[in-house]
Amino acid sequence: MIKAFAAGVILATGFIHILPDAFDSLTSPCLAQKPWGGFPFTGFVAMMTAIGTLMVDSFATGVYKRMHFNRSKPVNTTDEEKAAEEHEGHVHVHTHATHGHAHGSSSPEEDLALTELIRRRIVSQVLELGIVVHSVIIGISLGASSSPKTIKPLMAALCFHQFFEGMGLGGCITLARFRSTSMAIMAAFFSLTTPAGIAVGIGISSIYKENSPTALIVEGIFNAASAGILIYMALVDLLAADFMSPRMQSSLGRIQLGANVSLLLGAGCMSFLVKWA
Numbered sequence: 001m002i003k004a005f006a007a008g009v010i011l012a013t014g015f016i017h018i019l020p021d022a023f024d025s026l027t028s029p030c031l032a033q034k035p036w037g038g039f040p041f042t043g044f045v046a047m048m049t050a051i052g053t054l055m056v057d058s059f060a061t062g063v064y065k066r067m068h069f070n071r072s073k074p075v076n077t078t079d080e081e082k083a084a085e086e087h088e089g090h091v092h093v094h095t096h097a098t099h100g101h102a103h104g105s106s107s108p109e110e111d112l113a114l115t116e117l118i119r120r121r122i123v124s125q126v127l128e129l130g131i132v133v134h135s136v137i138i139g140i141s142l143g144a145s146s147s148p149k150t151i152k153p154l155m156a157a158l159c160f161h162q163f164f165e166g167m168g169l170g171g172c173i174t175l176a177r178f179r180s181t182s183m184a185i186m187a188a189f190f191s192l193t194t195p196a197g198i199a200v201g202i203g204i205s206s207i208y209k210e211n212s213p214t215a216l217i218v219e220g221i222f223n224a225a226s227a228g229i230l231i232y233m234a235l236v237d238l239l240a241a242d243f244m245s246p247r248m249q250s251s252l253g254r255i256q257l258g259a260n261v262s263l264l265l266g267a268g269c270m271s272f273l274v275k276w277a
Contacts (some may be wrong), residue, residue: 001258001259001261001262002171002174002175002262003171003172003175003238003242004238004239004242004258004259004260004262004263004266005167005168005171005262005263005265005266006167006168006169006171006172006238006266007168007234007238007239007242007263007266008168008234008262008263008264008265008266008267008268008269008270009164009165009167009168009266009267009269009270010127010131010165010168010230010233010234010238011230011231011234011235011239011266011267012266012267012268012269012270012271013131013134013161013164013165013168013230013270014226014227014228014229014230014231014234015227015231016270016271016274017161017270017273017274018134018223018224018226018227018230019042019046019223019224019227019231021219021220021223022042022045022046022219022220022221022223022224022227023042023220024220025216025217025219025220025223026041026042026216026217026220026221026224027042028211028216030211030212030213030216031213031216031217032213036217041220041221041224042220042224043224045221045224045225045228046224046225046227046228046231047228048228049224049225049226049227049228049229049232050228050229050231050232053126053130053228053229053232053233054232054236056126057122057123057126057236057237060122060126061118061119061122064118064121064122065115065118117176117177119237119241120172120175120176120177121176121178123172123176123233123237123238124169124172124173124175124176124178124186125186126229126233126237127169127172127229127230127233127237128169128173128186128189128190129229130226130229130230130233131165131169131190131226131230132189132190132193133222133225133226133229134222134223134226134230135162135165135190135193135194135197136193136194136196136197136200136222137197137219137222137223137226138158138161138194138197139193139194139195139196139197139198139199139200139201140197140198140200140201140204140208141201141210141219142154142155142158142197142198142201143197143198143199143200143201143202143203143205144201144202144204144205144208144210145201145205145210146205157273158194160273161270161273162194164266164269164270164273166190166191168266169186169190170187172238173186173187239263242259243259
């Protein structure tokens, strides 16, 4: 239910909050008609980012699995046993080698649990990357804004916005069972990116123009990329992995009902905030 709520928050963030902003930026009349008016760059960037996330996700999972299973793989002692027996003819050497073989083995249940843990950790790290990119952009926009009438409601809305994103990311980090130090670093990184973006926005407020072509292009591309990452992560790594799992399919309805309600609640909360944020 925690993961379903997190996925709803993240999915709504990508579809409702970030992607429309990217469309507005990259289809602005302030940009030249060629090339920005003749091609849907927002959808293209989001699509390519989602594909790139898939590739990174698959590659990182394979690397982590090979690193672990190569370390824990039982040593093949058949040849060593034969050579030792022929050379010394002692049963003791054979027994010792067999003992080492038994120590290196692991059960299929342990391997499955480890694989699932690896997936959750990769999901948490890639997800934080997508959220952090968006947090920096909105921080810069807020810091560079010079109108108090815009800043006050935007500040209140962004607090709730970051609160729900933090709940979603925090749920994923908790399920990944990182060490306390790693959890603290990831939480601090998420917490400091928006203030850092605000500081950068304040620093460049004298030269920053919200409707300048450069600002619109950079903001639009980064927002589209962030939306692609978040939408992929929510649909593939969070929702599909859980909703299609044997545990969910074989449940008597309580888990399915709870997960569906949590998903709708998370998506609904983030969609409701779009009125202000």
